[in-house]
Every structure is written in structure tokens, then in C-alpha cells.
Amino acid sequence: MASPYPSGDREKVASKLPGSLRQELKIRAAELCIDIQDAVTEAIKAWQADDGVTPVVDTTGAESYSTWLPAGLYDEFKATCHARDISYTQGLAQSVRRWLDESAGHGGEAVAGVPQRKIVANQKGGVGKTAVSAGIAQAYAEEGKRVLLVDYDPQGHLSEQLGIEQIQPGQDSLVAHMCAEGKGDLRDLLVVVEGERFGKRLQVLPACFDGFLLDARIATNNRIRRRETTLERALEPLEQDFDVIVIDCPPSLGIAMDAAIYYGRRRKNEKAGVSGVIIPVLAEDSSATAYVMLTDQIESLKEDLELDLEYLGLVVNLYDSRRGYVATSSLDQWKSLVDPPVLAVIGDLKEQREAVRQQKPLLDYAPLSGQAEAMRQIARATS
CATH class of the missing domain: 1.10.1220 (Arc Repressor Mutant)
Structure with missing residues (x-):
């Protein structure tokens, strides 16, 4: 028309x-x-x-x-x-x-030594942050990029699902480095994710049980002047080794989340649409409430610190139209936002659960599945 x-x-x-x-x-x-x-x-x-x-x-x-x-x-x-x-x-x-x-390649050039940073966040649990974080990290690695996948959630679901042990309390960890108490090189803690599709380009920084106390430790540490910069200072030594860093965030709105939001900001001379926040959601009302709470925190931080931070998009996860009007109308509402766009709608299918049970990466376990292709779709849209 x-x-x-x-x-x-x-x-x-x-x-x-x-x-x-x-x-x-x-x-x-x-x-x-x-x-x-x-x-x-x-x-x-x-x-x-x-x-x-x-x-x-x-x-x-x-x-x-x-x-x-x-x-x-x-x-x-x-x-x-x-x-x-x-x-x-x-x-x-x-x-x-x-x-x-x-x-492709005719726009702004990538800033030398600065990886793309994808912050996968939602303060509501059970929306699939870990599945999306792991899936898109695998998709980037499959494309040939060097990828660091950070298990930033002290619950350690990402580490567990990939068969990687969490770091015990008192040992060197991301938490220790964020609290200015690091004892060694974070590179020594990285674990390579095996799989022919990834060519040893995908590495994981495991979770640490100490992460449950991260907000309190940062808040009471007199050596830390700017709390929101703690994640960036800890990961900065690793950045030159990677093209993409994916952060699987905890379901919270505390200091740790502020640090993740700050880390995902668009840096000087960095091209648009490659660093920022990806928000997994469900097609239900409670997910919409959680989304508003997260965006309120992001907008407040953007205003307070004058950050240029982008919403890369939404991922509607575990979608099943058979759940009726609540599911279908919620999906319509997510799509109606337009900005941020819905990057993918991922069905409630068995392959992801099977991969978790086998402690294998989804794109290695079921590379031709609809869920795997959705992860590639998200990666293409945010590269």
C-alpha cells in the first residue's frame, strides 16, 4: 500500500x-x-x-x-x-x-583492542538468560570470533550446564578482582569449551560462590572509588584477547548489575549496535513488570553517569502459543515496542533441555535445531 x-x-x-x-x-x-x-x-x-x-x-x-x-x-x-x-x-x-x-564493513570500524560487549540481563529469574548467553556466545564463536563467556551469576547455572566447576570461596576469581583482591591472572581461570564448531575460540570464566556477597563487598570496600567500574577494571586485561564478551547476569538490580550496565555502554568511537543490553523475556505479564524495573534502573544509570548505552533487543524465550491468549497477546505487546526490537522468538523445545542434561553446548549438541538457529539469528542481528 x-x-x-x-x-x-x-x-x-x-x-x-x-x-x-x-x-x-x-x-x-x-x-x-x-x-x-x-x-x-x-x-x-x-x-x-x-x-x-x-x-x-x-x-x-x-x-x-x-x-x-x-x-x-x-x-x-x-x-x-x-x-x-x-x-x-x-x-x-x-x-x-x-x-x-x-x-558490511563499510560503516564505523571496530575500535582496536575493544571487544563487543553483550550484557544479557533481566532481574526476573527463569527467563532464559543463561540459555541465551551461552547460545549467542556459541554462535559468535561458530562465526570465527574469539569469545569470552562470563558466568556472572553466583548461582553458577551456566558453568554447571557446561560441566564446568564453580570457583570455591577464597580462591582467585572474578569477584576477587572486582574487589581489588585479585591474586593472579584471570586468564589462568578460563576454561575452553570443546566442540569442532568453536575451534577453541570459546572460553568461559566460571562463576564463584563468593558472588553472593559481591554487592556487600563492593559497598564496604574503601579502596573502590567508583563501584560501577569494578567489572570493567577486572575484565580490561582480557579484552585484547577477545572479539566478543558475553556477560550472563544474575537476576538482581544491585551494584553488580550497575557494573554490568556500565560495562556494556558504547565507548568512544565504537560503532552502534554491537555493545549493549540483550533482554530475555517471557510472554507473560510478570515478565513485563520485571522488564520495566530493569529499564528504570538502566535509564537512571544512563542519566546519572551520562552513558551512551543501547538496548540491542529482546528475546522472547520459551514461547508456546498453545498457552493461549496470555501468551499470544504478550508476544504482540513485546513486538509492538519496536524499539528495542524482538530479535528472536524461541520456542519451548526439547533440544535446549537435552543439551543441559548432557552438559553440552546447544550448537554442538543440536546444531540444526530451531533453538540453535534462533541463537545464530540473534548473533547476526547484534554483530
Whole structure:
């Protein structure tokens, strides 16, 4: 559907586009300093001119999307879709996906020695923070990136699920280094996650039982001047060794969470859309309440410390439409937020639970599963 632009040279087009593609498009256009409508125009024209076979794009969950195109271009686009026997939604998704792939690397350059930092957070437990943290870390490593996965939750579910022992109280640990009591090199504590798909590029910093006292230890430590910088100071010596650092946060809103939020801020000269917060949620009302509490904390910290921190997106986890109206209407509400976008909807499937039981990485245990592909989708949208 199209309606004329006041000047007559463009027309407003209403179609559909998956949330993950919309997020990537927004970020890439900002990196290249061009209007989104111009990016979509370029994308459609290039797609129309390409006589080759374009891969099908997963448009599951595509949402309403509007932009302005040069007058007449949308009619040409629809004709091309008819000729290729595909839907308008698929045609637009293919156009945008092709443009994103071809424009990769032409935006802001990564800052030397600064890894991308993904903070996976929600103060509500049971929403799948650990599953998402582990899954996307595996997906980044599968792509060829060097990845550090930090078990920042003293409950240690991530370490346990991968068959890695937690660090005992009183030993050197991330907690000790955050409290300015580190005795050695954190590199000595890292554990390599085995699996041919990862090529020894994925390492885990295990949880520590002392983490249950982290907030109190930071609050009462007179040697710590800025509490929010404790995680960054501890991990800084490791940063040059990794391309991506994923933080699996505890379900809390305390000092430790402030430190994680601060760590995920966008640093000077760092390109948009690669560091920030990923929030796993459930399709239920209590998850919405927890989301508001977390974003209130983030916004307060951003204002107090003048942080440039991005919401990379939401992940609706353990979704099952058979649960009825509460589930389906909640999913609609998450999607209606638009910013942050829904990066993926992950079904309540058996492969993740089986991988946990076997203490194996999901992408190694069930690489072709829907859950594994969802993790790759999140990784692509946040790279």
C-alpha cells in the first residue's frame, strides 16, 4: 500500500519486515550516515537489478513497516515480486538482507583492542538468560570470533550446564578482582569449551560462590572509588584477547548489575549496535513488570553517569502459543515496542533441555535445531 508524499516525489509504502532486519537496517544506516528510506531505495534497486537466485529470508513474525520510496518504485518492486513468484514481504526482506550483507564493513570500524560487549540481563529469574548467553556466545564463536563467556551469576547455572566447576570461596576469581583482591591472572581461570564448531575460540570464566556477597563487598570496600567500574577494571586485561564478551547476569538490580550496565555502554568511537543490553523475556505479564524495573534502573544509570548505552533487543524465550491468549497477546505487546526490537522468538523445545542434561553446548549438541538457529539469528542481528 502506498500514499503520496506532499512534494509528490516520494510515496509512503506500508509493508512488513522482521524485527531483526529492521534493527540491522537502522544500525547500518546510522553507521553510513544515510537516511533509512535511502538505504531501502538502494536495497530494492540492487535487488531488482540482480538476476541471480536470492536466498529465501526467514520472515516469521514480520511486523508492519513503513518507509518513503521514489514515486513509482514500489509498483516496479511489486511487479518484480510477481515475476519471481514471491510475496512482497519476502521481496523486501531479500532486498534488505542483500544490502546489509553487501554494505558490511563499510560503516564505523571496530575500535582496536575493544571487544563487543553483550550484557544479557533481566532481574526476573527463569527467563532464559543463561540459555541465551551461552547460545549467542556459541554462535559468535561458530562465526570465527574469539569469545569470552562470563558466568556472572553466583548461582553458577551456566558453568554447571557446561560441566564446568564453580570457583570455591577464597580462591582467585572474578569477584576477587572486582574487589581489588585479585591474586593472579584471570586468564589462568578460563576454561575452553570443546566442540569442532568453536575451534577453541570459546572460553568461559566460571562463576564463584563468593558472588553472593559481591554487592556487600563492593559497598564496604574503601579502596573502590567508583563501584560501577569494578567489572570493567577486572575484565580490561582480557579484552585484547577477545572479539566478543558475553556477560550472563544474575537476576538482581544491585551494584553488580550497575557494573554490568556500565560495562556494556558504547565507548568512544565504537560503532552502534554491537555493545549493549540483550533482554530475555517471557510472554507473560510478570515478565513485563520485571522488564520495566530493569529499564528504570538502566535509564537512571544512563542519566546519572551520562552513558551512551543501547538496548540491542529482546528475546522472547520459551514461547508456546498453545498457552493461549496470555501468551499470544504478550508476544504482540513485546513486538509492538519496536524499539528495542524482538530479535528472536524461541520456542519451548526439547533440544535446549537435552543439551543441559548432557552438559553440552546447544550448537554442538543440536546444531540444526530451531533453538540453535534462533541463537545464530540473534548473533547476526547484534554483530
